Amino acid sequence: MKKPIYGCMGLGGSWTRDPLSTEEQKKGETIIEAVLENGITHFDHADIYALGKAEEVFGNFLKQHASLREKLFIQSKTGIELHAGVFNSSRYNLSHDYVLNQVDSILKRLSTDYIDALLLHRPDPLTSMEELAETLHLLKKSGKVNSFGVSNMSVSQIIRLQKYLNEPLISNQIKLSLDHSILIDLEVWVNREESPKEAGLSDLLNYSNQHNLSIQAYSPLAQGKFSLAAKMTENHRKTAELINSLAEKYQTTQTALLLAWLWKIPANIQPIIGTTNLQRIQDSAKAGQIDLSREDWYDLWISSKGKILP
Numbered sequence: 635m636k637k638p639i640y641g642c643m644g645l646g647g648s649w650t651r652d653p654l655s656t657e658e659q660k661k662g663e664t665i666i667e668a669v670l671e672n673g674i675t676h677f678d679h680a681d682i683y684a685l686g687k688a689e690e691v692f693g694n695f696l697k698q699h700a701s702l703r704e705k706l707f708i709q710s711k712t713g714i715e716l717h718a719g720v721f722n723s724s725r726y727n728l729s730h731d732y733v734l735n736q737v738d739s740i741l742k743r744l745s746t747d748y749i750d751a752l753l754l755h756r757p758d759p760l761t762s763m764e765e766l767a768e769t770l771h772l773l774k775k776s777g778k779v780n781s782f783g784v785s786n787m788s789v790s791q792i793i794r795l796q797k798y799l800n801e802p803l804i805s806n807q808i809k810l811s812l813d814h815s816i817l818i819d820l821e822v823w824v825n826r827e828e829s830p831k832e833a834g835l836s837d838l839l840n841y842s843n844q845h846n847l848s849i850q851a852y853s854p855l856a857q858g859k860f861s862l863a864a865k866m867t868e869n870h871r872k873t874a875e876l877i878n879s880l881a882e883k884y885q886t887t888q889t890a891l892l893l894a895w896l897w898k899i900p901a902n903i904q905p906i907i908g909t910t911n912l913q914r915i916q917d918s919a920k921a922g923q924i925d926l927s928r929e930d931w932y933d934l935w936i937s938s939k940g941k942i943l944p
């Protein structure tokens with residue numbers, strides 16, 4: 635059965651330089667245990683999550699369960715530098731020395747000798763793709779990283795990087811959900827006044843299918859926008875009603891239905907859930923069982939768009 639990836643952005647506590655607390659470590663361990671008990675073995679990290687504390691929580695857990703390492707797929711991301719360590723102050727950095735140093739720090743925090751994949755968190759206009767590819771070759775040769783992916787990159791950027799790499803990139807991590815479906819909208823709103831801005835996603839679905847590049851969908855649960863009154867627009871509210879009635883029909887939950895909506899699309903989409911709620915983790919792990927009908931899939935899409943299809 636299909637399982638989502640678990641995104642570790644919510645582990646480790648505050649995005650400050652405060653050290654990791656025992657309480658956050660314990661909280662994190664309970665979450666990781668629940669994720670594993672539900673059969674999810676693919677974990678997504680980034681060097682910036684809780685300023686490294688998310689990886690630290692995971693690494694401390696791994697130290698106590700060393701035999702687990704080979705059963706897990708652990709990926710991390712680098713390339714975003716928080717200016718002066720402050721949240722919302724991003725600069726991008728994919729330069730040779732920066733990436734090599736970051737990978738060493740990632741491995742140390744995660745308490746592992748290697749990661750299964752390194753993703754480039756965002757493109758950096760000041761690093762040439764040639765320089766970047768050389769850095770990745772070195773990381774592969776050293777045995778520290780087994781494979782590479784990107785995040786928030788356009789097809790043309792992927793093609794530029796791929797030109798210098800002698801192995802295929804395996805994934806592109808982008809925001810994708812029923813609430814944020816530009817990638818799918820682009821498939822049908824062709825040559826229309828109201829066509830969505832391509833937002834760098836033009837041809838990504840096609841490219842991914844042709845090159846076995848998985849689309850790792852972040853924020854697949856729309857960060858709770860279909861549940862949390864404070865985050866809801868009128869359209870979210872109407873769509874939430876539909877989601878809830880379909881959840882009843884399929885004898886499932888809103889959480890699972892949102893993932894099933896993504897998996898219905900015939901592409902290699904891997905949702906990365908970020909919920910820290912144990913019930914929602916359990917619900918997510920069961921989403922692969924749902925066989926959403928074509929009618930229900932379209933009803934959800936049209937409702938979330940708030941307009942008819944062209």
Ligand SMILES: NC(=O)c1ccc[n+]([C@@H]2O[C@H](COP(=O)([O-])OP(=O)(O)OC[C@H]3O[C@@H](n4cnc5c(N)ncnc54)[C@H](OP(=O)(O)O)[C@@H]3O)[C@@H](O)[C@H]2O)c1
Pocket residue numbers: 640641642643644678679755785786807808851852853854855856857858859861862888889906907908909910911914
């Ligand atoms: N590459 C990138 O640029 C990028 C950007 C963002 C994220 N990511 C990755 O993707 C992962 C997932 O992203 P995400 O956390 O935005 O995804 P998400 O799973 O859509 O959102 C999780 C957040 O939404 C809340 N939420 C979800 N369903 C809810 C519900 N029914 N009711 C109330 N609250 C609900 C969760 O709260 P609870 O914890 O209380 O459930 C949590 O705060 C991250 O962990 C990270 O690994 C990557």
